[in-house]
Amino acid sequence: MLHALIMRVHTAIQLIQSRVSLAKSSARVTREQTCRKSRIAEILKAHQDDLAAEWVKNLQATGTGKDSRISESQLREQTKEFLVLLSEAAAAGGDVHSQAWNATVDFLEDVSRSRVQQGFTSEETARFIFSFKQPLFARLRAELAKDHEAFAEETWAATELLDKMGLITIAAFQKTREDLINRQQQEMLELSTPVVKMWDGILALPMIGTLDSARTQIVMESLLQRIVDTGAELAIIDITGVPTVDTLVAQHLLKTVTAIRLMGADCIISGVRPQIAQTIVHLGVDLQGVTTKANLADALSLALKKLGFAVTRTKAAN
Template identity: 60%
Template sequence: MNTRIHEILTKYQSELLDEWLAAIAASGVRRDALMKEGELRDQAAEFLRLLTRALEQGNVSDINTPAYASIRDMLDRLSRSRSLLGLSPTETATFVFSLKLPLFERLRREHAKESQVVADELWAVTVLLDRLGLYTTEIHQRTREEVIARQQQEMMELSTPVVALWDRIVALPLIGTLDSGRTQTVMETLLQRIVETGAEIAIIDITGVPTVDTLTAQHLIKTVTATRLMGAECVISGIRPQIAQTIVHLGVDLSDVVTKSTLASAFSWALKRLNQTIGGGPRSAALKG
């Protein structure tokens, strides 16, 4: 079976290329603004060449064999690049699926008097191109998931800035929900900044944290513990009345943790702890900072 298909690809490769590109254009999913015609032709020509080589070396039913390694690599690159360009999975898979019609027509013409041969070959080609097309959707989806995961990580890092408030005092304002993944980022960022700045006091401000449950409180305690292991004291500020009541109701023990209602009061406590003073009032303190 793969011998007949291989012969068709070898004999009519140039004609198939032109007919395939016409089929892609007729499908209505070509995005000329994102991909030039010359680039599309080069990709189609490479696909036909690699498909011909794969059928010469292997069989028509299993695209996971070593014979299809090159064409899988090519589709991997194609799918990733199209995903990053913003093309949909359908638009990406159509690149492969559009080859069906011109290839079907060539097979039918070559074996017009052999109905069973035509039926068998058409089925074999359908299965092969379907598997290759579905492979592109898998890579496309995987690429999008990787991009989303990377963006989430970057957003998480941006949402946990550690600010040097004063000599040996840093602050970490938290905004949003504090989950396990973010807690790890918070710890790593805070501990790294303590090392870089030689800070002795770290203020974790939770004014922007909407709710505090048992898990959130545990995350905060872990961060406090890690900070202490680095030789710095930790203060939690932004304890609103509602959060204080919730912590008491949950039975979370923060008795050995310094807590303040506002970031300003935590900063004032930190200055006294380090025996530092700010002269000239709030404005001069702001200018000095």
């Protein structure tokens, strides 16, 4: 689900990028003439309120305005603030990486971030900027009706500008999502490697989730370190929570077992489910020399026996 979303964001970005490059190549011809100050800033400033009203109307028509996740007043505020920032920044020139654009870019990134938190899709987030095109172009058309050359020029400039804004929005959207994924991954890693002391000299490691190389490395290191720290002679690796075991996972497990043996301790693998036992045999993985048990209780009783402990019942079962 998350993956599909990222793919969609990627396609959206590619689409916008291709449009921007198209706009750029066409605009090159007129670039020399645009050296004179663009009239966009001027028009933006003069018709701020009208443009904002039309923009909100447009947003509502496309569905964003009716969304319960964001109120109309909030939307109005955002459009108004963006227009103020845009008209100020546009007056300084069309280079969005310059200092004058910082406030606008920050604002867009903030909007993007809040959209992510409210659960909007990348499409809906991008629509915020792109739905401004129609009112702006309509305004340009009205203002420059007599001067066709200037109208074409300003349209290109405006397209380029809004596409850049769209790119920034989507990039911020994607970055927020990626940060979220990274944070969750980190949390998962931290959560998934608890080494538990079962008894004097017996450690247990309940593994949960898919075993990849990075996780195995962390698991192996923390387990080996605990063995050194506690001087435990037996380690039980419980794989009840591992959904699937393929050849790679089996190899990781074998490596861990070998490393534990090299340290001078012994290892039991427990929690092998019937399906996993079948898969291991079908894959032809050789688990010889590794003690495996069906559940943790069996592994613990074997471990206790190996260390010379005995468990006795002091009260008869009723």
